Amino acid sequence: MIDSVLIPLFKIVILLVGVLTAVAYMxxxxxxxxxxxxxxxxxxxxxxxxxxxxxxxVVKLIIKEDITPARADRWxxxxxxxxxxxxxxxxxxxxxxxxxxxxxxxxxxxxxxDINVGLLYIVSVSSVGVYGIILGGWASNxxxxxxxxxxxxxxxxxxxxxxTMTLVSLILMAGTLSMVGIVEAQREAGLWYIFVQPVAxxxxxIGGLAETNRAPFDMPEAESELxxxxxxxxxxxxxxxxxxxxxxxxxVVSAVATTLFLGGWLRPFPNVAVLAPLGLVPGWAWFLLxxxxxxxxxxxxxxxxxxxxxxxxMRLGWKVLIxxxxxxxxxxxxxxxxx
Amino acid sequence: MPQNPQSLFDTDxxxxxxxxxxxxxxxxxxxxxxxxxxxxxxxxxxxGYLHRGVEKLCEHRDWTQIVLITxxxxxxxxxxxxxxxxxxxxxxxxxxxxxxxxxxxxxxSELQRIASHLVWLGSHAMDIGAVTVFLYCLRERELALDLFxxxxxxxxxxxxxxxxxxxxxxxxxxDRKVRxxxxxxxxxxxxxxxxxxxxRIWLExxxxxxxxxxxxxxxxxxxxPSLRASGVLRDVRKDEPYAAYADLEFDVxxxxxxxxxxxxxxxxEEFRQSTRIIRQVLDGMPEGPVMGKVPRLIKPPAGExxxxxxxxxxxxxxxxxxxxxxxxxxxxxxxxPSFCNLQALRQLVRGHLVADVVALIGTIDIVLGEVDR
Numbered sequence: 092m093i094d095s096v097l098i099p100l101f102k103i104v105i106l107l108v109g110v111l112t113a114v115a116y117m118x119x120x121x122x123x124x125x126x127x128x129x130x131x132x133x134x135x136x137x138x139x140x141x142x143x144x145x146x147x148x149v150v151k152l153i154i155k156e157d158i159t160p161a162r163a164d165r166w167x168x169x170x171x172x173x174x175x176x177x178x179x180x181x182x183x184x185x186x187x188x189x190x191x192x193x194x195x196x197x198x199x200x201x202x203x204x205d206i207n208v209g210l211l212y213i214v215s216v217s218s219v220g221v222y223g224i225i226l227g228g229w230a231s232n233x234x235x236x237x238x239x240x241x242x243x244x245x246x247x248x249x250x251x252x253x254x255t256m257t258l259v260s261l262i263l264m265a266g267t268l269s270m271v272g273i274v275e276a277q278r279e280a281g282l283w284y285i286f287v288q289p290v291a292x293x294x295x296x297i298g299g300l301a302e303t304n305r306a307p308f309d310m311p312e313a314e315s316e317l318x319x320x321x322x323x324x325x326x327x328x329x330x331x332x333x334x335x336x337x338x339x340x341x342x343v344v345s346a347v348a349t350t351l352f353l354g355g356w357l358r359p360f361p362n363v364a365v366l367a368p369l370g371l372v373p374g375w376a377w378f379l380l381x382x383x384x385x386x387x388x389x390x391x392x393x394x395x396x397x398x399x400x401x402x403x404x405m406r407l408g409w410k411v412l413i414x415x416x417x418x419x420x421x422x423x424x425x426x427x428x429x430x
Numbered sequence: 431m432p433q434n435p436q437s438l439f440d441t442d443x444x445x446x447x448x449x450x451x452x453x454x455x456x457x458x459x460x461x462x463x464x465x466x467x468x469x470x471x472x473x474x475x476x477x478g479y480l481h482r483g484v485e486k487l488c489e490h491r492d493w494t495q496i497v498l499i500t501x502x503x504x505x506x507x508x509x510x511x512x513x514x515x516x517x518x519x520x521x522x523x524x525x526x527x528x529x530x531x532x533x534x535x536x537x538x539s540e541l542q543r544i545a546s547h548l549v550w551l552g553s554h555a556m557d558i559g560a561v562t563v564f565l566y567c568l569r570e571r572e573l574a575l576d577l578f579x580x581x582x583x584x585x586x587x588x589x590x591x592x593x594x595x596x597x598x599x600x601x602x603x604x605d606r607k608v609r610x611x612x613x614x615x616x617x618x619x620x621x622x623x624x625x626x627x628x629x630r631i632w633l634e635x636x637x638x639x640x641x642x643x644x645x646x647x648x649x650x651x652x653x654x655p656s657l658r659a660s661g662v663l664r665d666v667r668k669d670e671p672y673a674a675y676a677d678l679e680f681d682v683x684x685x686x687x688x689x690x691x692x693x694x695x696x697x698x699e700e701f702r703q704s705t706r707i708i709r710q711v712l713d714g715m716p717e718g719p720v721m722g723k724v725p726r727l728i729k730p731p732a733g734e735x736x737x738x739x740x741x742x743x744x745x746x747x748x749x750x751x752x753x754x755x756x757x758x759x760x761x762x763x764x765x766x767p768s769f770c771n772l773q774a775l776r777q778l779v780r781g782h783l784v785a786d787v788v789a790l791i792g793t794i795d796i797v798l799g800e801v802d803r
Contacts, residue, residue: 129565234446238468238784306559307631397631398559400785401468 102203106183114338115145121390128394149331157327164230171227172325172332178219179339185209186346187271189356189375201356201375202271209270210262213347214255217302220336221247227333228321239320242401247302249408254298256416257291260423261351264288274355282360285352290419292352294412296388299344301404304337306393308404345385346378353381443471448787450479456553456791457798461775463787470787473779475772480802488762493519493593493728496762501587503766504800506549509542509578510741512591517672518737518748519593522730529674529716531595536674537608537711538581538590539739540704544615545574546742547697547704554694554792555626558635563625570618573611580604594724605712612705619701626694636691640778640790643688650777651770654744656794659696660688666740673739678710690793697795729757743767743795764803768796 119134119141126133134141159168189201206212221244228240262268264284265276277283285292301308322333349355356374399407449460458479464471484503488496500511513535520527527535552567575585580601582590590597626632642652647660657664665682667675683699685692732754738747744767751761771794778790 125561129562130569131565234444238444238446242468309559394562395625396560397555397626397629397635398785399631400635400783402783403634 098197098199099203106203107180110180110183110339110342111335113342114335115149117338117341117386118148118334119145120386121393124387124390125394128391152331152334153328155327157329158324160232160324163232163324167226167230169329171223171230172329172336173223174226175220175223175336176332176339178216178223179336179343182213182216182343183346185212185270186343186350187274187355188378189373192373205269205271207272208268210258210268210273213270213343214251214258217340217343218247218251220340223336224321227325231321231324233324236321236323239323243304243321246304246308246401246404246408249405250298250301250308250412253294253408253412253416254302256413256420257288257295257298258351260288260291260416260420263420263423263427270350270355274350274357277354278357283352283354283357288352288419288423290415291423292348294416294419295348295352297407297412299348300389300392301408303340303344303389305341305389307396307399309393309398341386341389342382345382345389348385349378349381446784450476456796459772459791459796459798459801461779461787461791463779463784465784468783468785470779470782470784473776473787475775477769477772477798477801480798482803484803485762485764489759492757493730493759496759497591497593498587498589501589502799503764503803504546504741504743504746504768504797505586506797507542507546507742508586508588509538509590510546510739510746512589513539513673514737514739514741514746514748516591516593517739518735518750519728519730521737522733522735522750522752523593523724523728525594525722525724527595527722528719530599530718531720531722532674533711533715534596534600534720535591536678537708537715538578539673540707540711541574541577541608541611543704543742544701545571545578547701548574550697550742550792550795551622551694554789554795555622557788557792558632560625560632563622566618566621566625570615573614577604577607577611580607592721592724593728595719595721597721599720605715608708608712612708615701616705619698623698627698633691635785635789636694636793637689638687639690639782639786640793641687641689642774642778646777647688647774650774652744652774652794653767653770654740654742654795655696655700656693656744656771656774658682659685659693661686666738666745670738672737674711675707677714678707680707680710690789693793727757729754734761738765741767743797743800744771766800766803768798768800769803772796772801 122144123133123141125131134144137143137147159165184203185206187200187202187205191198191200193199224243224247225240228236228238228243231237261273261284264280264287265273267273267276280287300306322330325333356378358372358374358377444465446463446465447460448463450458460476460479462474462476464473482502484499488499491499497512497515500515501508503511516535548567548571552564552571555561555563555567578588578590579585581598581604582588584590642650642660644660644662647657647662652660653664661684663682663684666672667680668682680703683696683703685696730752732752734749734751736747736749738745740746745765746767747765749761749763749765750759753760774794775790778794779787782790
């Protein structure tokens, strides 16, 4: 009873609260990082250095009027943000934050579940979010959201191909689809996969930026062109759901990248005995640190680069990344067979 | 269901309305786009949302009051507007302005060129997604505005010139501050260039986008940096020198391809030429009065004249008719560079993508206050 219901339930609550808080503070961090790069202060009013800003934002979004445009498709319009957010959240179920820890005399693994098709689950669940975007843009019954939604879906679908290809190379390396298994494989191999698969890493990073609609691939919501893209007509809490999903997706991509390429909860250079003192830091702390590095990278990129144009983005995806990913896959496969 | 099942598969052009309240149309420009997918088939530029009747208004103000109204046309480059008007009236009156006043005017208009180009660079970069450049540019523009504030007391609409000279002499220490400003601008230019000039994304977004040939540019009536980027060597400062430009040495950068990237490079080079001019002006600043002996009541003799200057955006011309009797111009007509350059937009955007439209609105550097007047 305790093992099968209570502990998972407890973990779900912790995970959801943790992710949602992380998302809220990601927004603040983003504004702060952007501000520091741009020689501004960023939010400073709510709490010291604006630390309570996310709370104020959430309260504002909740009590704001929630407008449904006339002639919008009500059902689909309401369904869309949910369809975007839910996949972004349930992906966290298979992401291993750390090894098992002992708590109250019980062995508690720091992940919700370890299914043997973990990676496949992540890929398939996270691609459901695209439906929410298309439906949201379509149901708004307005032109800018429609254009934004079409752009978004085209972009997500094409970059997913490249990203999935790199994942296949990784699966070839690890020989398992389980997220925990992949980390264990890196421990056995004695080094992180970023050193074995640098090409895959770069493709994954670029694809990750594109899949989360982040600069320089933030076309779907390019505000200088399409006002706010697919969520132009959304306001209040429904807008907040889209917003939450975007940042939750960023965390997902960062966490997946950490698990696949940076050895998840493993300390740096797990095979070098000299660095053993690094092992004193708990695994989950390494995991969070690495994930944070990725997130910071996302923010820094946004503050630095201009935006790609839609056709250029497609060209980059189909003509550069996908062939590269396939080539990488072949090389990996050949190496596995021959070596 | 439509009556005819075939019509389900018809493709239609999508008409989309950009502006007048769109985040990147630089004010209240409205562009009605006809799209085929993401590609622009045609564009209609609708202007007039900021029309205040400046020209008519000027025909009902006396000659000194008009300076203040000219501020409100190109409000990111008020000093050059003032200069154009004052010189035109002086030409009408055949009035010789003291040398020191002429030099101060030149100094202010080049400072203004830097400030205006900073706004252009910032907003252009922001349209293409480089938000950071925008804030950097405005940071430097603040310094230019501080200088204007020190001279005239205002930061946007300076009203800083008079028919017959300048209202004030330069404040003490202005010379040193302007030199410092020039150093800062030259240093920060490198910063912008690091972020943009060799940036692959920036190159892809601007190279070959919105190409306009030299012949087309002349036919449309482009002027200023937009014209020079197409390879036409035409700069009022060189061709029909006004203010103190005849005494000064500077180069006029021209482009070759006439695309958005060339227009960017030409304007960046103009920053450098402007600092070069400013340094020469400060070195050669003559002593003497700053205000000529104009009559208390300015009343130019009957006649008409056209006089143009090179404003940051292009050729800013004033055509003024005086009947010699009334206290205000009989006819007051402005040839605004923004308005004429905006003509090019339709031709520029045809065949490009929606994303390019904002880049192209940015590249021709318009200010709606001047387009609509």
